[in-house]
Amino acid sequence: MSQQHLDSLRAIVGETHVLCGADAVPFESDYRSVFHGRSLCVARPANTRDVSAVTAYCYANDLPVVPQGGNTSLLGGSVPDDTGTSVILSLARLNRVRALDPTNATMTLDAGVTLNQARATAEKAGALFPLRIGSEGSCQIGGNLSTNAGGTAVLRYGNMRDLVLGLEVVLPDGRIWNGLRGLRKDNAGYDLKHLFIGTEGTLGIITAAVLKLFPVPRSVSSAFLGLRTPEDVLAVFNLIRQRLGTDVTAFELISSDAMSLVLSHLAGQASPLADTHPWYVLVETSSNADQADAEAQLLAALSDAMELGHVTDAVMASNARQAAEFWMIREEISDAQTKARGSVRCDISVPLSSIPGFIHETTAKVLSIAPKARMIVYGHIGDGNVHFNPLRPDETSADEFLATHGNHIASVIDHAASELDGSISAEHGIGVAKRDELTSVRSREELEIAWAIKRALDPFNLLNPGKVLPTLSN
């Protein structure tokens, strides 16, 4: 029977594009090798028509389909379960730029185009595609859409959902929905694209998208700040936001422990500031003013913040190279943690007004569980999004720390966020890792509506089954 399925799939996508056994292994785990599954095979169709044919075949033969882009999910969203019955459907070969319309400020891309390629395509057209996330070299547009990716430019440009005008989607039964419209305003009926954005491939397989392009800002200014308290961080954000409005592009928090960790990881890289501080912020603005004027405007706001006592020290990037160094510090925190091993990774958001309280209380709770844990706390504070990732003390092994405290610490952090009307997953999604936790943070009504939608589009639960949606008790 398996052989028959493989033969049929090979007839659709070609002999060399159905991978089994050892060839399939790299697709059966995530890139961090945290989640592992088994598959019947990996199918690598070349275009939408073949995605449709593979999906229709699987639908007719009761085979689960696991769509996979760059496989950079942190929560197991693109890894099959361990039954070995699923077809992993890789979108990597759908990698064409279908259209570029600078006047409409849009580009139409296949789902398998990487984020870096998408940004480069926009650049070549003299425009900006603003999504910036750590995995941009390998993550793909289809995955960015399916997980509603966030990152470091959300303040000004929004999440991935806000950057898309139209989609092409293969439905669970193989039908193709062509919604590749490039319109800024379109209220002609239900806006179906939102069904497929952020639902992690459980309702349909995104095969192409019309994405928005933005004007390249005339100037970009960056500063690195040292601050005393989370209250100061919030006060500075509000002051800068009041003053510079939507020019504020990034406002990234880094805790003292995160700073020491990343500096020791980046051997040779010094802190931009002479002294150490309890908190750091990397702020970036984008402006239509020229470089000197824009920097003067940011500097004036920062000077006022210093005068008010909210900022202890600050340095402006004097050129693009220095700004890139600021960003390297921020962006290498994630890898520094992975290398250090033994961190509890949480990706929460709360209303901005609750940020200081959340940080204080959650820090105290975590330290009462593991008094010597290093508080790796960083993230997109302007969005209310904190990566709150307590790390083992030097003297405790990763395995011991995670086994003893991992679940407890994670549940304390997520619970604290929920209590403040926050989210247990601000930008990473749900995948399998957070699925069952949804039952404790989402209402029965909410989960029932989600299941009703799922059943309406995928009645046999064949598309990325076991992801996002928790089983509901009766």
Place this chain on the structure above:
Amino acid sequence: MSQQHLDSLRAIVGETHVLCGADAVPFESDYRSVFHGRSLCVARPANTRDVSAVTAYCYANDLPVVPQGGNTSLLGGSVPDDTGTSVILSLARLNRVRALDPTNATMTLDAGVTLNQARATAEKAGALFPLRIGSEGSCQIGGNLSTNAGGTAVLRYGNMRDLVLGLEVVLPDGRIWNGLRGLRKDNAGYDLKHLFIGTEGTLGIITAAVLKLFPVPRSVSSAFLGLRTPEDVLAVFNLIRQRLGTDVTAFELISSDAMSLVLSHLAGQASPLADTHPWYVLVETSSNADQADAEAQLLAALSDAMELGHVTDAVMASNARQAAEFWMIREEISDAQTKARGSVRCDISVPLSSIPGFIHETTAKVLSIAPKARMIVYGHIGDGNVHFNPLRPDETSADEFLATHGNHIASVIDHAASELDGSISAEHGIGVAKRDELTSVRSREELEIAWAIKRALDPFNLLNPGKVLPTLSN
């Protein structure tokens, strides 16, 4: 039986808040008196709990429910059919400001708060709620959300969908979904709010929302331009957008015929420009720069556009009063048309790159049908959204013009937009008026998915039945 229903509804919402007969009549037609229906009664619940109870009662008793906000739909979206069996559910009494959080830059409002009240609430908090549409004095937040309202500030701030973080919704069976979260980032499961935004009350009744607040821009600059061709209009938009980026808040087109019509309607109001021009544009920018700098920036861009030959004449508003006069000209076009009687109203959008071609070809087609029609063409050209509303010649009566040419002209316009991958309803929605036209401009797959969602949430088709979704043939 009817009496029993009325008694039951009165028991829920109170004696005086169930209206029948003559009292119900104002609710049974839209404000322009174009669409007419009949109802069992109007129920005016005071809060979400009572909305839930009314809806649950109707669900249990097979009574259709027609949610109604400010009743300003242009397409009959809030008017019942003529069976007299529906309960009109007015949200007007849900009019509280539930919460205001300036630090989180959010406000939580009942659905029945008017757009003007919402804007005033933001203003009192020193912030901006940016939605601007003609009916802002009477339209309500719930209706703005249900129709994904657009208007004149979409370029910078987006449509209503982009201005909301969370919703509270009463489902067709009366259950309440509390999704009133005030988070900028939240990827914890399906984002259900998008099911209810823009679906015109066919999937649920929005009872409250968390809306985004924005910093008040430091300066606002306006200019009124005279131009020769649609190509020039597009060239100027691109030039200004390249130069001023997201500061461009409005870029509104006005045709020569629209200008004469509105000036004769606004007796005593002169054109901002000395001469007449084939096309006019009202441009507005919002900036963090001070007034003088921002005006200088806009002026520099306009000077370059004049030098390139794209702008024939231009005047900058020298103060807020003059800017308000510019806007009055733009905003009174709609009323001028209503008063003139006999216009075919179309609300299309196309990709920006197709705007000049669309205008030329559609104008030629309309004039070949009705050679003396006045071409009332205006709208949000920066969004690709044109209100293309041919008006009867002076010598032809409204009835005669509409009877002879109305349907033909509308279908030519909508068809032209569709051929260019555009939309037959950019911002007005579908209601009943455009419902059946959807079958010719949307694919079978698209309509089937929409119906699948509808059936999943409203299996007995009781919530605003007959709106948005066309009947599909087998």
